[in-house]
Amino acid sequence: MYSGKIKLAIVDDHPMILEGLKSLLQSETRLEIFTFTKGEAFLDFIRGNIVDMVLLDIVLNDGSGLNFCKTIKKNWPKTIVIGISNQAERSIIFQFIQNGANGYILKNADAQEIIDCIHDALNGKIAFSEEVQQIILSQPHDALEIPKLTKREKQILTSISSGYTTPQIAEMLFVSPMTIETHRRNLLQKFKAKNMIELVRIATEYKLL
Amino acid sequence: MYSGKIKLAIVDDHPMILEGLKSLLQSETRLEIFTFTKGEAFLDFIRGNIVDMVLLDIVLNDGSGLNFCKTIKKNWPKTIVIGISNQAERSIIFQFIQNGANGYILKNADAQEIIDCIHDALNGKIAFSEEVQQIILSQPHDALEIPKLTKREKQILTSISSGYTTPQIAEMLFVSPMTIETHRRNLLQKFKAKNMIELVRIATEYKLL
DNA sequence: TTTATTCTACCAGTTTACCGGGATATTTCA
DNA sequence: TGAAATATCCCGGTAAACTGGTAGAATAAA
Numbered sequence: 001m002y003s004g005k006i007k008l009a010i011v012d013d014h015p016m017i018l019e020g021l022k023s024l025l026q027s028e029t030r031l032e033i034f035t036f037t038k039g040e041a042f043l044d045f046i047r048g049n050i051v052d053m054v055l056l057d058i059v060l061n062d063g064s065g066l067n068f069c070k071t072i073k074k075n076w077p078k079t080i081v082i083g084i085s086n087q088a089e090r091s092i093i094f095q096f097i098q099n100g101a102n103g104y105i106l107k108n109a110d111a112q113e114i115i116d117c118i119h120d121a122l123n124g125k126i127a128f129s130e131e132v133q134q135i136i137l138s139q140p141h142d143a144l145e146i147p148k149l150t151k152r153e154k155q156i157l158t159s160i161s162s163g164y165t166t167p168q169i170a171e172m173l174f175v176s177p178m179t180i181e182t183h184r185r186n187l188l189q190k191f192k193a194k195n196m197i198e199l200v201r202i203a204t205e206y207k208l209l
Numbered sequence: 210m211y212s213g214k215i216k217l218a219i220v221d222d223h224p225m226i227l228e229g230l231k232s233l234l235q236s237e238t239r240l241e242i243f244t245f246t247k248g249e250a251f252l253d254f255i256r257g258n259i260v261d262m263v264l265l266d267i268v269l270n271d272g273s274g275l276n277f278c279k280t281i282k283k284n285w286p287k288t289i290v291i292g293i294s295n296q297a298e299r300s301i302i303f304q305f306i307q308n309g310a311n312g313y314i315l316k317n318a319d320a321q322e323i324i325d326c327i328h329d330a331l332n333g334k335i336a337f338s339e340e341v342q343q344i345i346l347s348q349p350h351d352a353l354e355i356p357k358l359t360k361r362e363k364q365i366l367t368s369i370s371s372g373y374t375t376p377q378i379a380e381m382l383f384v385s386p387m388t389i390e391t392h393r394r395n396l397l398q399k400f401k402a403k404n405m406i407e408l409v410r411i412a413t414e415y416k417l418l
Numbered sequence: 419t420t421t422a423t424t425c426t427a428c429c430a431g432t433t434t435a436c437c438g439g440g441a442t443a444t445t446t447c448a
Numbered sequence: 449t450g451a452a453a454t455a456t457c458c459c460g461g462t463a464a465a466c467t468g469g470t471a472g473a474a475t476a477a478a
Contacts, residue, residue, distance in 0.1 A: 011424090013317055014229075014316050014317050015229070015317070015318070015319040015320060016225075016230055016233065016318075017225050017226065017227035017229055017255070017316075018228075018229065019228070019229035019232040019233050020223075020224070020225035020226055020229025020232065021225055021228075021229070021230035022228070022232070023228040023229065023231070023232040024224070024225065024228050027218050064400055092339065103309050105278070106225075107223050108222055108223050108224070109224070109225075110224045111224060111228070117320070118474095124234065126292075131463060148475050150453085150455085152454075152455065153454095161406060161410045162407060163402060163403030163404050163406060163407030164403075165404075165433085165434060166434070166435075167433090167434085168458060175455085175456070175457085176456075176457055176458085177454070178456085178457050178459095179437085179459095180456060181435085182456075182457080183455085183456095184435080184436080185436075185437080186232055186454095187449085188436080193372060194372030194373075195372050195374075195435075195436075195464090196406050196435080196436095197357055197369055197370060197372060197405050197406055197409050198370065198371060198372030200409050200410050200413075201370045201371070201409050201413060201418065204409075204414075205413075205415040206409060209410065233442070276438085286453075295476070325423085347457080349460060354475080359423085359424060360423085360424095361424075362424095363426065374465090375465075376463090376464085380469085384426070384427085385426075385427055385428085386427095387426085387427050387428055387429090388427060389427050390427095390465085390466085391426075391427075391428095392425085392426095394466080394467080395424095395468080404434090404464080405466095406464075
């Protein structure tokens, strides 16, 4: 399938990580490595070149990394995308895979793990680093799904987390306090939280705030 | 001062970062580099060897990195300690410096910045990467100091953030609900927060939870 | 051994949050 | 176009949170 050199792009805004990965992959002579510190620079590159594989830094769960992955997969479906992240949460990993990614590596992985993952992915497998696999295997049927919030709910949750009370938020949004109360209840249900305090902590952990 | 080779230790549990730093510092022939993925392994090493400088990964604000810095400075005060972190918050940087560190570098720094910092530190200066300097210069007198919490306050805050109510926490700790109420008020004052919801968000941002 | 901090505890009162039920518009999207 | 999803609104009730002020013990630090 990959007869000649394999073109591997690494996108990460940390020069240290970039250098580290390059160094760890030096021994792999089949790889031709291109590095980018900006997503835009990479997009410019892939528009004019074939890229077999991308190692993509996933910083936040705000969707920036996720959307970037989507964009790549939509326009260049043959390009293999592997996420690299510090985020070790099961649900985040799944989200990423569900958006078309071919693998997920934690930043604390060592050289051999990374190389194995790249080989696996090139062979059409879904590639996970060891710790990621353990995370997936644990919690067989996790109850820890990231709740999907509507625009209004996000807006209200943000206000709540800033310390505003129901009457205050109602006034800000020109709606009845009763409406805000309803949204609060829906939020509590979605997060299965005991109260808004716990909810805000959970939402922050999920990087929703 | 440093006539022969300079012994530089790098402590970071991410092999990628370790490799990256090593690679970025390759051109510096005066440096003799030792890498460690565990803090304990480094302590074993420094007990039997002279170490001129340590690049120390600071993961959390829970004090683990901070205490490690303290330990080194207490027992080997001549060893130069430079923190490496993703934490870009002013107060955290100051905390680190106040604990004896000689410099602070953000992980998104490039090769030249890092090398400059190392040279500066070897010359007795306090070394900051560019972005760190900007952070320090901005916010001339920030109101964003991290409140210092007592053991009891931390304990209670943790319970609150888990969704427990005042009566519940009182029962768990075998004290009067009134006591918990008092602690709540002290916490709100320390954080200058409107209510516990906002407080939990702030505390999470400061990595206190 | 003082001083300072921390932990403890109380009363009274107002506001807000949460829970149990509802109901009716307005979008969104298949 | 029609079923979902979303956003809006209401009542009544209980529990909890927050605000005001106050103050005696137990520790820790000077």
